[in-house]
Amino acid sequence: MKIGILGATGYTGHELIRILRGHSEAEIVYLGSSGSAGQKIADIYPGLNEIVDNNLESDQEVPEEIEVLFCALPHGITAGRAEKYLDRQIKVIDLGADFRLKDKNIYEAWYKTSHASPHLLAEAVYGIPELNRAEIAGKRLIANPGCYPTATQLALVPLLKDKLLKSDSIIVDAKSGVSGAGRGTNLGVHFSEVNENFKAYGVATHRHTPEIEQELSKAAGEDILINFTPHLVPMTRGILTTIYASAAEGVEEGDLLQSWQTVYADEQFVHQMPGGEWPQTKYAYGSNHVFMQLKLDKRTGRVILVAALDNLVKGASGQAVQNMNILFGLPEETGLKTNGMWP
Ligand SMILES: NC(=O)C1=CN([C@@H]2O[C@H](COP(=O)(O)OP(=O)(O)OC[C@H]3O[C@@H](n4cnc5c(N)ncnc54)[C@H](OP(=O)(O)O)[C@@H]3O)[C@@H](O)[C@H]2O)C=CC1
Ligand SMILES: CC(=O)N[C@@H](CCC(=O)OP(=O)(O)O)C(=O)O
Structure with missing residues (x-):
């Protein structure tokens, strides 16, 4: 699967990179950035130097080949962009809150901002696989829950x-x-x-x-x-x-x-x-x-x-990858098999 990440320089973006590097079916082909396009991800996270050599690209130019796009962005940004990705047959997994609340009025009251694409709220699937696996399969827009x-x-x-x-x-x-x-x-x-x-x-x-x-x-x-x-x-x-x-x-x-x-x-x-x-x-x-x-x-x-x-894992990026695995009919644990670190 050809994967893109928006917000790659953030914590959940870094966690997506970490997890997806251990995913047998995933190829990260695009890291989109609003503030650091042109730099390498390793310029932001030197710990990735010689491990990941992707360049950060403009977050406005998601390449044609992308099949799934993780949006690890602050609230409110993905809602304004999701439709154009969906129109291109890209599956969108939003790590933010833009599609979690089904009622636009409740969203607007609690987030204190208007919702840019309320017509997509009904279609978005709230993704906790253990509780609604069947609803996730085959969908194109996943609202990845909060931690x-x-x-x-x-x-x-x-x-x-x-x-x-x-x-x-x-x-x-x-x-x-x-x-x-x-x-x-x-x-x-x-x-x-x-x-x-x-x-x-x-x-x-x-x-x-x-x-x-x-x-x-x-x-x-x-x-x-x-x-x-x-x-x-x-x-x-x-x-x-x-x-x-x-x-x-x-x-x-x-x-x-x-x-x-x-x-x-x-x-x-x-x-x-x-x-x-x-x-x-x-x-x-x-x-x-x-x-x-x-x-x-x-x-x-x-x-x-x-x-x-x-x-950052089950509360965000791990769950997002679990949802992606379901969307693509892969074993759910692909890329996620590791146990916790101890001590
Ligand atoms: N941290 C957590 O534990 C969890 C986070 N989430 C949600 O996931 C999303 C990402 O969170 P997280 O990775 O922690 O956030 P960060 O603040 O660490 O990273 C967000 C990234 O979004 C990009 N970005 C794009 N546009 C803007 C903008 N206008 N203002 C600020 N940043 C922008 C930035 O990257 P660039 O400049 O490269 O574009 C930035 O690095 C959020 O919606 C958050 O609520 C959900 C569950 C848990
Ligand atoms: C410690 C801390 O500040 N946590 C965040 C929640 C993180 C999260 O789940 O993010 P969403 O905003 O995507 O739901 C908070 O309370 O705002």
Whole structure:
């Protein structure tokens, strides 16, 4: 497959390059850049020197031969360009949020900008393969989910589908490494502000809230609202999400575990941890794997669910490659077989 990447100089762009170099069917033929065209990618990331010799090209001139284009761009840019790529039979995988929300008004309210191609929203497929593999196959426009939403939905969707939770009781307490904010600098990710520090942000206002609610509502068959509180942790990669929800009447811990088991037993990237073990971000570091555990606290009737993944892999570029593999009928694990780094 001939592959192009827009936003190649960003963190998810670099992660796409890293993963696709280990992909037996992928050939990166185009790295598009708005700010660094004419340079080599190794000028930006000297660690790639003598490993990847692609030049960065203008992001306005996607070559004819491209079959799949990863758009690893800030929100709002892909929406204005996707149609021209689709018209050329290029499959588009958007790592940003432009096509994740189905309702243009909700997008515009949370992203505080108008949507450039609302007519494509219905066609775009929200791509978490473990939850909607059949919808992804054969499509041409994939909305690759956000990192917090991936972890949260993998934990909650089976339980909501099986009506095992009180749907008005969900609290998502999530923590992310700093690479989740991308490579562009701002004061909030400055070393001195992040190191030896731990803070909540986007409280009751984070744009992943409607994305998670949309997909949980679909699973539950009813409107769901959540409390979602993200936190920034002084580490480079990783998402750990801790979710609290009341169990439905009469539900036992075994019912909850069975629900996960039914959906994930044959999945190669989603792992229910052995009893007594709890997820750690480092289990997933650098890999497309997700680790999950749950417990029903019988004293309170609340279920506590924990999921850990790497925001740049299963939370972004790894999942994007997994989606590409499905689009092209390849084994889903192609290019993604590696386990996490330890320690
Ligand atoms: N970081 C993460 O963990 C995750 C990120 N995402 C999403 O993936 C997308 C890419 O994220 P990430 O790689 O972290 O972001 P970065 O900020 O690291 O990189 C984005 C890249 O986009 C390019 N770009 C093009 N136009 C613009 C513009 N107007 N302003 C700024 N950059 C521009 C830049 O490359 P150039 O100058 O070469 O064009 C830049 O390097 C975003 O939509 C993000 O929300 C999703 C899940 C997780
Ligand atoms: C730590 C950090 O800043 N994380 C990012 C989320 C990254 C992500 O998932 O990106 P999308 O914007 O594509 O959904 C944030 O909270 O904005």
